[in-house]
Amino acid sequence: MAARRSIGIVINGVTGRMGYRQHLVRSLLAIREQGGVALPGGGHIWPEPILVGRDPDKLAAIAARHGLTEWTTDLDAALARPDVEVYFDAQVTQRREKAIRHAISAGKHVYTEKPLAESSAAAEELAELARAAGVRNGVVQDKLFLPGLRKLKRLIDGGFFGRILSVRGEFGYWVFEGDWQAAQRPSWNYRLADGGGIVMDMFPHWNYLLEELFGAVRGVQATIATHIETRVDERGDEYTADADDAAYAIFELEGGVIAQINSSWAVRVNRDELVEFQVDGVLGSAVAGLRGCKIQHRATTPKPVWNPDLPLSGRSFRDEWTEVPDNDEFDNGFKVQWEAFLRHVVAGEAFHWDFASGTRGVRLAEAGLRSAREGRRIELGNA
């Protein structure tokens, strides 16, 4: 039987939405169910999760539910274990920097949810500390692995668009205020003092998506809003929501593509998916979502003529697009990136979704907030 290479992974913030469902259950435990991560030279990487959090009852319950035995509320004790090689952080953003500093000084490789830190200065410092300590590092960039966006990437790589002109992104849905229906997102997201705000949450995603698909972001102009100013928290108490819950932004990309992305937790969905990107190129266009991707080629582009006096006579522009076939099996995006990170740690495979990339994401969020505050376009020197 091929060798099993066990690797201890501290998973901090495992009681949270992302920590539990996407990272523990859908990634690390799913990897165990499939028999580990295959190594290029034979054998398998076998993740051994060590659950870390603040509430012992919740940790014990999660461990019991999944047949795990290792959990603790003492992060430093977990980091002192010689069998622990990787620290993973899915805590609220505000607690991340301090914990990652501890992990790096304990000599552990670090993988983390985005945003890497609350400020670009802090993110840069973490990148530098990790480099100096020689620990491998990575930041979650799950959207790159969504089926719809992988199909979009395939179209780009295949030259479908010709010269790409623009990208229009629409992200968002109605997040309930919490008064007559419970909010479906944690309340800290809506308080500035707790590290909330849609710009800090979503611009790191937009940065790596734009950078990998269309070109690095060179300039941003954003208008932000706090549309819903009062919300009700998990305990039923009313609070002032002072963090931005919508951002309307234009990104100028290297190579000339213009991307315009609306991000909002105060919008009702009239789209096929919760996020959609329309890409227009000289030879064709595409609309990609989480799962689907449809195209319209230059040769099948209809020729509408503007005449408000004429009805469209049953015609639907949406029906004149063609679905792109999967042609592949798409696994959970979080899991795919975990597998790549573990191969990076154990087998030294290349992995470019690192702290440097995570830092660029935080820098874009900061620039977006500054643009909104100062009412002007901000240039980024992301070289």
Ligand SMILES: NC(=O)c1ccc[n+]([C@@H]2O[C@H](COP(=O)([O-])OP(=O)(O)OC[C@H]3O[C@@H](n4cnc5c(N)ncnc54)[C@H](O)[C@@H]3O)[C@@H](O)[C@H]2O)c1
């Ligand atoms: N990649 C993505 O698509 C994606 C999506 C949502 C959130 N995130 C990121 O994941 C991280 C966690 O977000 P989440 O939605 O899972 O949040 P959550 O509130 O569900 O979980 C937060 C976790 O941090 C812990 N925590 C520590 N200190 C806390 C405090 N003072 N208040 C509240 N919780 C505290 C909680 O116990 C919990 O385990 C954030 O950094 C967020 O930006 C990423």
